[in-house]
Amino acid sequence: MSSAPLRGATELPGRQPLYSQVRDRIVLAIEQGEWDAGEALPSEFELADRFGVSQGTVRKGLDSLAAEGVLIRRQGMGTFIAEVADDWGKAELPGATRPLDTSLELLACARSNAGEEAAEALRLRRGAILLAVKRLVRVAGEPFAVIENFVAAERFEGLDARRIKQANCNLRTVWWREFGLRVISAPPQFRAGMAGREEARLLGVEADRPLLEVARTAGGLDGEPVEWSVLRCRTDHYVYRV
Amino acid sequence: MSSAPLRGATELPGRQPLYSQVRDRIVLAIEQGEWDAGEALPSEFELADRFGVSQGTVRKGLDSLAAEGVLIRRQGMGTFIAEVADDWGKAELPGATRPLDTSLELLACARSNAGEEAAEALRLRRGAILLAVKRLVRVAGEPFAVIENFVAAERFEGLDARRIKQANCNLRTVWWREFGLRVISAPPQFRAGMAGREEARLLGVEADRPLLEVARTAGGLDGEPVEWSVLRCRTDHYVYRV
DNA sequence: TAGTGGTCTAGACCACTTG
DNA sequence: AAGTGGTCTAGACCACTAC
Numbered sequence: 001m002s003s004a005p006l007r008g009a010t011e012l013p014g015r016q017p018l019y020s021q022v023r024d025r026i027v028l029a030i031e032q033g034e035w036d037a038g039e040a041l042p043s044e045f046e047l048a049d050r051f052g053v054s055q056g057t058v059r060k061g062l063d064s065l066a067a068e069g070v071l072i073r074r075q076g077m078g079t080f081i082a083e084v085a086d087d088w089g090k091a092e093l094p095g096a097t098r099p100l101d102t103s104l105e106l107l108a109c110a111r112s113n114a115g116e117e118a119a120e121a122l123r124l125r126r127g128a129i130l131l132a133v134k135r136l137v138r139v140a141g142e143p144f145a146v147i148e149n150f151v152a153a154e155r156f157e158g159l160d161a162r163r164i165k166q167a168n169c170n171l172r173t174v175w176w177r178e179f180g181l182r183v184i185s186a187p188p189q190f191r192a193g194m195a196g197r198e199e200a201r202l203l204g205v206e207a208d209r210p211l212l213e214v215a216r217t218a219g220g221l222d223g224e225p226v227e228w229s230v231l232r233c234r235t236d237h238y239v240y241r242v
Numbered sequence: 243m244s245s246a247p248l249r250g251a252t253e254l255p256g257r258q259p260l261y262s263q264v265r266d267r268i269v270l271a272i273e274q275g276e277w278d279a280g281e282a283l284p285s286e287f288e289l290a291d292r293f294g295v296s297q298g299t300v301r302k303g304l305d306s307l308a309a310e311g312v313l314i315r316r317q318g319m320g321t322f323i324a325e326v327a328d329d330w331g332k333a334e335l336p337g338a339t340r341p342l343d344t345s346l347e348l349l350a351c352a353r354s355n356a357g358e359e360a361a362e363a364l365r366l367r368r369g370a371i372l373l374a375v376k377r378l379v380r381v382a383g384e385p386f387a388v389i390e391n392f393v394a395a396e397r398f399e400g401l402d403a404r405r406i407k408q409a410n411c412n413l414r415t416v417w418w419r420e421f422g423l424r425v426i427s428a429p430p431q432f433r434a435g436m437a438g439r440e441e442a443r444l445l446g447v448e449a450d451r452p453l454l455e456v457a458r459t460a461g462g463l464d465g466e467p468v469e470w471s472v473l474r475c476r477t478d479h480y481v482y483r484v
Numbered sequence: 485t486a487g488t489g490g491t492c493t494a495g496a497c498c499a500c501t502t503g
Numbered sequence: 504a505a506g507t508g509g510t511c512t513a514g515a516c517c518a519c520t521a522c
Contacts, residue, residue, distance in 0.1 A: 017490080017491060017492090018491075018492070019491080019492085043506075043507065043508085044507085044508070045507095053492080053493090054492065054493045054494070055493090055494085056491095056492070056493070056494085057491080057492060057493080059508085059509090060491090060492095062508095073507095073508065073509090074500085074501085074507085074508075075499065075500050075501080075507070075508045075509060076499070076500035076501035076502080076506080076507050076508065077500080077501060077502085077506095077507065077508080078501095078506090078507060078508075079507090079508080089432075092431065094359065094431065094433070094457075095358070095359045095362050095363065095431075116337070117336065117337045120337050121337065187483055187484045188483070188484060189334065189336065189337075189481040189482065189483045190331075190432060190454055190456075190477070190481060190482040190483070190484070191336070191454065191477040191481045191482070192434040192435070192452035192453055192454040192455075192476075192477050193434070193452060193477075194452060210434035210435060210436060210452035210453075211434055211452075212432055212433065212434040212454070213434075214432075215336075215481075234434075235432070235433040235434050235435075239431040239432060239433045239457075240431065240432040240433070241429055241430070241431045241432070242429045242430060242432070242484055259509080259510060259511090260510075260511070261510080261511085285487075285488060285489085286488085286489070287488095295511080295512090296511065296512045296513070297512090297513090298510095298511070298512070298513085299510085299511060299512080301489085301490090302510090302511095304489095315488095315489065315490090316488085316489075316519090316520085317488070317489045317490060317518065317519050317520080318487080318488050318489065318518070318519035318520035318521080319487095319488065319489080319519080319520060319521085320487090320488060320489075320520095321488090321489080
């Protein structure tokens with residue numbers, strides 16, 4: 001939050017461009033809760049004053065965060081902190097281009113131990129204590145997908161079903177409001193699997209029917225992995241679009 | 243190829259920003275074969291002269307094409323036409339982040355009639371005459387996926403197996419070299435399906451095993467749909483990453 | 485040394501939104 | 504009318520590449 005100009009850092013060997021330093025300073029301010037979701041940032045000129053750079057340089061930093069989906073810029077209005085969204089793909093009718101509306105339901109929130117994939121993705125040791133959140137996605141009221149999210153229990157002390165439900169089952173909102181953490185997802189991995197007994201029951205399909213599996217990690221704005229998650233969905237009625 | 247300044251268009255009602263007009267002019271020049279793949283474009287200042295705008299405006303246009311993967315910019319060297327790549331996702335080991343090397347083999351190139359999905363995607367009538375290209379993707383020598391591409395036969399008169407093999411089975415290279423067409427893919431749709439008898443045989447899996455299906459359309463730099471394609475892959479050994 | 489793209493500035497004007 | 508982001512310019516300097 002200091003107003004020290006950024007130039008001092010420009011002589012260091014591992015020097016970053018000014019606009020990139022501006023981006024990082026803004027990220028820091030966001031993480032420190034300086035502005036709430038939906039709130040407007042100061043104007044480009046105010047930020048330029050604060051960071052001791054020109055308005056064009058601030059613009060480049062803001063544009064990069066807008067491209068990442070962290071900020072929303074509207075001509076004539078200002079630059080706003082984006083509402084965080086659970087940025088999974090969307091259900092669509094095959095061949096269609098319009099995403100369908102979905103609803104989320106919390107199934108469980110419990111401690112578990114890291115399996116091989118989760119441990120590797122989160123850079124933890126195998127068996128580390130995780131929190132596992134299990135949710136059901138519905139399309140037009142019908143079960144479409146089961147999502148499991150895993151995070152390090154240590155970092156998310158106090159997470160429980162009540163807090164998740166308060167945020168309408170949007171975990172990104174929970175990470176942001178309760179833990180001051182904003183995350184961005186890496187490109188997912190895809191696999192075709194079979195419905196186990198549990199998924200078959202939840203999704204209302206027969207066991208041994210093919211299910212689409214989507215797995216991904218998400219990291220903080222600084223790049224550190226925070227969350228590993230898997231979505232399993234039936235694709236007999238709808239398809240999944242990235 | 244004319245050198246008329248761009249300003250004249252700025253008074254039109256559907257006016258585009260100058261940098262966007264610069265982008266379109268460069269796209270046009272690329273499509274007219276002014277530069278080959280791998281070749282360098284004129285410098286920013288030369289292009290600025292040619293289009294009658296400032297160097298910064300040219301830069302914005304070039305940057306947007308670089309972001310789309312059409313151009314590659316290298317400090318101190320210049321701006322180059324990117325080699326076209328078949329931009330499917332990659333095969334990876336589960337949990338890994340490094341893509342594996344793949345090879346392509348042409349299975350067939352034949353005429354067919356547009357099914358419902360292909361017709362809709364390509365904005366043609368159902369039953370329109372298409373060219374269907376079928377290829378096999380191998381990872382470490384083992385069959386991994388079957389890709390089918392569909393294009394309007396009318397637009398790709400003269401396409402045959404020989405021309406495809408000459409381009410190492412890279413269809414994007416064929417579109418570019420033989421038909422002067424550069425395409426960009428839209429986000430794909432995913433589905434979990436079952437291996438039919440034909441895919442099972444080609445991929446070396448049992449019939450009724452789950453297969454991952456990835457479908458997408460690709461359009462020209464002007465946005466018109468050109469190609470519809472489907473990839474079907476086994477995900478028992480490797481996974482598919484976007 | 486010359487030429488390229490990469491960064492940064494200062495200032496101008498435009499388009500849009502709100503009061 | 505005032506304030507915001509969006510575009511555009513002209514010019515400066517830097518970092519990298521080639522010769």
